[in-house]
Amino acid sequence: MNKMPRIVVDMDGVLADTYAKFIDRYEASFGRRPTHEELLGRKVYDLEGAADIRNAMHEKGFFRDIAVIPGAVEVMRELYDKYEVYIVSTASEFKHSYRDKWEWLEEHFPFINFQRIVFCGDKHIVHGDYMIDDKVGNLAGFNGTGLLFDALDNHYDEEYHRVHDWAEVRADFQSEREQARAMEA
Amino acid sequence: MNKMPRIVVDMDGVLADTYAKFIDRYEASFGRRPTHEELLGRKVYDLEGAADIRNAMHEKGFFRDIAVIPGAVEVMRELYDKYEVYIVSTASEFKHSYRDKWEWLEEHFPFINFQRIVFCGDKHIVHGDYMIDDKVGNLAGFNGTGLLFDALDNHYDEEYHRVHDWAEVRADFQSEREQARAMEA
Numbered sequence: 403m404n405k406m407p408r409i410v411v412d413m414d415g416v417l418a419d420t421y422a423k424f425i426d427r428y429e430a431s432f433g434r435r436p437t438h439e440e441l442l443g444r445k446v447y448d449l450e451g452a453a454d455i456r457n458a459m460h461e462k463g464f465f466r467d468i469a470v471i472p473g474a475v476e477v478m479r480e481l482y483d484k485y486e487v488y489i490v491s492t493a494s495e496f497k498h499s500y501r502d503k504w505e506w507l508e509e510h511f512p513f514i515n516f517q518r519i520v521f522c523g524d525k526h527i528v529h530g531d532y533m534i535d536d537k538v539g540n541l542a543g544f545n546g547t548g549l550l551f552d553a554l555d556n557h558y559d560e561e562y563h564r565v566h567d568w569a570e571v572r573a574d575f576q577s578e579r580e581q582a583r584a585m586e587a
Numbered sequence: 588m589n590k591m592p593r594i595v596v597d598m599d600g601v602l603a604d605t606y607a608k609f610i611d612r613y614e615a616s617f618g619r620r621p622t623h624e625e626l627l628g629r630k631v632y633d634l635e636g637a638a639d640i641r642n643a644m645h646e647k648g649f650f651r652d653i654a655v656i657p658g659a660v661e662v663m664r665e666l667y668d669k670y671e672v673y674i675v676s677t678a679s680e681f682k683h684s685y686r687d688k689w690e691w692l693e694e695h696f697p698f699i700n701f702q703r704i705v706f707c708g709d710k711h712i713v714h715g716d717y718m719i720d721d722k723v724g725n726l727a728g729f730n731g732t733g734l735l736f737d738a739l740d741n742h743y744d745e746e747y748h749r750v751h752d753w754a755e756v757r758a759d760f761q762s763e764r765e766q767a768r769a770m771e772a
Contacts, residue, residue, distance in 0.1 A: 488712055497689045500678075520706070521705070523701050527673055
């Protein structure tokens with residue numbers, strides 16, 4: 403049997419709905435929610451006058467109570483048995499984010515062994531077969547196949563295969579396994 | 588000019604004298620320091636009756652006040668300009684260790700950009716040209732050249748080029764650069 407392929411999975415925007423929390427912060431500051439149109443191709447904190455919202459990531463607790471992206475737990479649990487799944491998340495800029503993210507994973511993804519958690523700055527140092535990430539810059543430096551997880555801010559990026567939700571991720575890896583089996587047969 | 592080679596540098600036992608702190612804990616529990624002989628090929632917490640000492644790594648603050656290994660700051664500063672230096676440290680098992688290690692690096696190695704800090708569990712996921720580590724298991728899974736940083740507990744390991752201190756690391760990379768220049772000429 404072949405070695406299990408390695409999937410590198412991002413947290414913010416892929417497992418965790420971090421941008422929904424930024425939208426709440428925007429609303430608290432500006433008294434309205436940004437429109438869908440405004441967010442196409444942009445982060446919340448790239449909107450006019452909203453740059454300070456990015457600093458929320460330095461707050462203790464910011465990353466602790468974020469909502470899970472629908473389907474992430476179920477599909478990750480399936481993938482975890484069939485692939486070498488690693489969580490690779492950018493954390494180094496925000497010293498409180500480590501513990502928050504660690505506890506968040508422990509709460510929502512208890513089946514993930516701590517050995518498979520990587521908190522880094524630049525993701526170029528990690529290698530694998532597949533990377534699921536909402537940031538083109540991370541996929542661009544990756545040695546394997548990149549899957550761009552859909553987000554409003556990456557709406558105009560066309561260089562990578564886009565997955566719109568976790569059901570699509572499941573389907574893609576199901577057909578990947580079928581192809582692999584067909585090639586072995 | 589070629590791309591800068593990447594050096595992956597471990598923290599505990601390489602930059603930070605973590606095992607000295609375990610020895611202090613041993614002395615506090617057993618009323619004596621372990622002998623040099625006892626520690627050859629063994630961690631402090633592998634000594635008889637001392638397994639609990641390993642749990643100190645779960646304590647908040649344990650990794651914050653560790654002494655710097657002599658020469659590490661000076662040589663790392665030199666290497667940092669000539670190589671793509673990454674700190675890659677095992678932290679995932681100990682949720683408080685992240686912030687302690689982050690603040691420790693900020694205090695003693697302020698020239699290291701946070702983008703170059705990786706806290707992981709299993710180091711097999713990181714790639715590079717050189718790895719400086721005191722654990723054979725980490726070097727064994729590495730794609731590049733491993734340098735085994737001398738420690739009492741790795742005393743009997745002979746599979747890797749051993750560097751006894753940071754002066755030797757400096758000398759090794761100086762001759763590496765001279766060879767690279769000679770090959771380019």
